[in-house]
Amino acid sequence: MIKVQNVRKSFGDLEVLKGIDLEVQKGEVLxxxxxxxxxxSTLLYCINAIEKIQGGKIFVDxxxxxxxxxxxxxxxxxxxxxxxxxxxxxxxTVLENVALGPQVVKKIAKEExxxxxxxxxxxxxxxxxxxxxxxxxxxxxxxxxxxxxALAMKPDYMLFDEVTxxxxxxxxxxxxxxxxxxxxxxxxxxxxxxxIAFAREVSDxxxxxxxxxxxxxxxxxxxISNPQKETTQSFLSKVLS
Amino acid sequence: xxxxxxxxxxxQKMPELLQGAFVTLHVSVLSMxxxxxxxxxxxxxxxxxxxxxNYMASTWIEIARNTPALFQIYMAYFGLxxxxxxxxxxxxxxxxxxxxNAGYLxxxxxxxxxxxxxxxxNASKSLGMTNFQTYRYxxxxxxxxxxxxxxxxxxxxxxxxxxxxxxxGMNELSGETxxxxxxxxxxxxFFMVTAVLYYIITKxxxxxxxxxxxxxxRGEI
Amino acid sequence: MGGLFxxxxxxxxxxxxxxxxxxxxxxxxxxxxxxxxxxxVGFARAESNKVVNFCxxxxxxxLRSVPLIIQLILFSTFMGVMGSxxxxxxxxxxxxxxxxxxxxGEVFRGGFESVQNSMIVASxxxxxxxxxxxxxxxxxxxxxxxxxxxxxxxxxxxxDSALVSVIGFMELLRTSEQLISRTxxxxxxxxxxxxxYFLISYxxxxxxxxxxxxxxx
Numbered sequence: 001m002i003k004v005q006n007v008r009k010s011f012g013d014l015e016v017l018k019g020i021d022l023e024v025q026k027g028e029v030l031x032x033x034x035x036x037x038x039x040x041s042t043l044l045y046c047i048n049a050i051e052k053i054q055g056g057k058i059f060v061d062x063x064x065x066x067x068x069x070x071x072x073x074x075x076x077x078x079x080x081x082x083x084x085x086x087x088x089x090x091x092x093t094v095l096e097n098v099a100l101g102p103q104v105v106k107k108i109a110k111e112e113x114x115x116x117x118x119x120x121x122x123x124x125x126x127x128x129x130x131x132x133x134x135x136x137x138x139x140x141x142x143x144x145x146x147x148x149x150a151l152a153m154k155p156d157y158m159l160f161d162e163v164t165x166x167x168x169x170x171x172x173x174x175x176x177x178x179x180x181x182x183x184x185x186x187x188x189x190x191x192x193x194x195x196i197a198f199a200r201e202v203s204d205x206x207x208x209x210x211x212x213x214x215x216x217x218x219x220x221x222x223x224i225s226n227p228q229k230e231t232t233q234s235f236l237s238k239v240l241s
Numbered sequence: 242x243x244x245x246x247x248x249x250x251x252x253q254k255m256p257e258l259l260q261g262a263f264v265t266l267h268v269s270v271l272s273m274x275x276x277x278x279x280x281x282x283x284x285x286x287x288x289x290x291x292x293x294x295n296y297m298a299s300t301w302i303e304i305a306r307n308t309p310a311l312f313q314i315y316m317a318y319f320g321l322x323x324x325x326x327x328x329x330x331x332x333x334x335x336x337x338x339x340x341x342n343a344g345y346l347x348x349x350x351x352x353x354x355x356x357x358x359x360x361x362x363n364a365s366k367s368l369g370m371t372n373f374q375t376y377r378y379x380x381x382x383x384x385x386x387x388x389x390x391x392x393x394x395x396x397x398x399x400x401x402x403x404x405x406x407x408x409x410g411m412n413e414l415s416g417e418t419x420x421x422x423x424x425x426x427x428x429x430x431f432f433m434v435t436a437v438l439y440y441i442i443t444k445x446x447x448x449x450x451x452x453x454x455x456x457x458x459r460g461e462i
Numbered sequence: 463m464g465g466l467f468x469x470x471x472x473x474x475x476x477x478x479x480x481x482x483x484x485x486x487x488x489x490x491x492x493x494x495x496x497x498x499x500x501x502x503v504g505f506a507r508a509e510s511n512k513v514v515n516f517c518x519x520x521x522x523x524x525l526r527s528v529p530l531i532i533q534l535i536l537f538s539t540f541m542g543v544m545g546s547x548x549x550x551x552x553x554x555x556x557x558x559x560x561x562x563x564x565x566x567g568e569v570f571r572g573g574f575e576s577v578q579n580s581m582i583v584a585s586x587x588x589x590x591x592x593x594x595x596x597x598x599x600x601x602x603x604x605x606x607x608x609x610x611x612x613x614x615x616x617x618x619x620x621x622d623s624a625l626v627s628v629i630g631f632m633e634l635l636r637t638s639e640q641l642i643s644r645t646x647x648x649x650x651x652x653x654x655x656x657x658x659y660f661l662i663s664y665x666x667x668x669x670x671x672x673x674x675x676x677x678x679x
Contacts, residue, residue, distance in 0.1 A: 077369035087364035307663035309621040323649035404529035
């Protein structure tokens with residue numbers, strides 16, 4: 001379970017998260033929607049301890065993420081993360097990209113790590129790209145590579161940071177299909193996304209972020225199909241029109 | 242043209258010239274090795290932004306980049322004498338080349354390091370890698386590719402500039418050439434052969450560097 | 463006084479100034495000629511076929527792969543034995559200009575090749591002739607983008623001009639060398655020389671870096 005309690009985060013004088021509360025149960029999918037600069041992506045970085053927080057607490061399986069004593073590298077093994085700009089490692093082949101984590105972080109034997117990498121790559125439909133270098137692939141393929149790379153660490157949770165925003169429109173579908181696949185596998189996920197239809201389809205919960213606070217959170221039928229707040233309504237009418 | 246070329250004198254001295262070429266390579270390689278080590282510290286000091294080390298690093302870097310190599314060599318050979326430090330020609334040239342290499346390479350390293358996007362660091366950390374692992378497997382390998390070519394150029398530069406040893410009587414290729422031509426008065430022949438030797442040395446270095454990079458770096462950045 | 467060595471005095475000012483002027487003169491002239499030749503060579507390399515490119519490239523390659531000091535000695539000796547020795551300034555300028563050209567050629571070639579084909583197509587589609595395209599599109603765009611690199615080469619030429627002292631040209635470093643042997647005050651004189659080069663080179667390199675950053679942004 002991921003628990004976020006009254007989290008505050010500032011960059012200098014700019015407060016981007018102003019007391020965020022939410023909970024994601026095992027097996028649940030939470031989608032976070034909202035305008036740019038609303039703090040959605042920052043929340044993911046805070047859950048993953050890449051960014052520090054100034055107030056509140058975040059728990060992952062009852063581990064206090066930002067406590068001094070917490071081994072953050074160890075913690076991140078539980079949390080897979082996929083970025084907007086995919087961030088594949090350009091100096092390694094596709095297979096090496098995926099095998100690196102298990103091999104180096106989990107100290108799994110090389111052959112075994114490569115076996116894991118093969119399986120994950122086949123799972124996301126990159127079974128024919130093992131020895132290709134990432135820069136030779138399309139954005140959609142690189143994004144699926146990034147997903148496989150995160151999955152190879154056998155994380156308990158997956159964090160997706162606007163994974164389709166930087167993609168050409170015709171490549172969005174293949175990445176969303178991969179996310180649907182994960183949903184069917186029962187993966188616990190937090191998806192920061194602009195794909196409203198997708199969010200409605202796969203989510204158990206949808207949270208609408210507006211200027212550093214959650215204006216509305218609940219079932220997708222409610223937040224997306226029947227929003228109560230005016231801010232939510234106006235945001236949705238803009239993105240859905 | 243009424244000049245008669247006499248090549249025999251030159252070829253008789255070939256072993257000595259090759260010995261000089263060896264000293265040229267020797268001093269250049271050493272100046273690179275020491276220069277790289279110092280450059281790492283200079284680059285770190287400058288990036289860390291902690292006084293007084295960042296100022297010391299900047300001063301070193303800017304002096305090395307903005308004064309002639311010959312000036313550095315004269316400083317090492319004649320200037321240090323004022324402090325009672327008397328360097329041999331070899332040491333003077335080595336010190337000057339190390340000083341300059343370190344200055345240029347520090348900027349190369351800094352630029353290479355800063356050219357790696359933060360996103361690569363974040364992606365690596367998100368896999369659960371420690372800081373050490375992140376640098377070892379993600380940051381430094383990518384940085385090394387980007388600085389490899391400038392480093393090769395710096396090495397060639399050091400080989401060419403070590404020829405200034407001629408002015409302080411060093412026994413590298415140019416200095417040896419100078420010595421033999423003054424004994425035989427076949428200046429033109431000697432320096433033509435030396436020019437060819439330099440050309441071969443630099444081509445050899447560049448070719449090896451290209452072959453190595455082909456084996457070392459696959460994929461693209 | 464009256465000994466073998468006499469200390470530095472105000473009487474040496476003129477001598478030092480001559481050295482400074484000569485350094486500036488030979489650097490300036492060589493950078494000017496080298497740039498002009500470099501533009502031509504660079505354009506030729508960006509435009510021409512493989513054979514021309516290979517021949518031109520090989521010549522430039524030799525100029526870049528043989529130490530400048532060897533080139534200087536070779537050329538002035540060569541002119542000497544050919545029976546038409548040149549004054550140090552002329553010989554130095556010729557060698558330094560060609561040396562500059564070798565580096566500038568690559569700089570400008572990169573500049574010309576960086577002009578996107580779409581711009582050339584666009585200007586041709588406006589009805590411009592081949593030469594008009596060169597005059598109004600490729601040259602201005604190609605030349606502007608390489609300014610920081612050009613400045614980098616120019617600065618290294620100023621520093622490398624110190625080597626012309628070896629064929630007897632009285633530039634700054636050679637005048638100071640003579641002062642050193644007379645006064646036996648190497649440290650003071652050398653530091654002065656260093657400061658002179660630094661004061662010319664450092665501000666220009668800062669400016670170059672600023673332009674580069676602005677271009678990148």
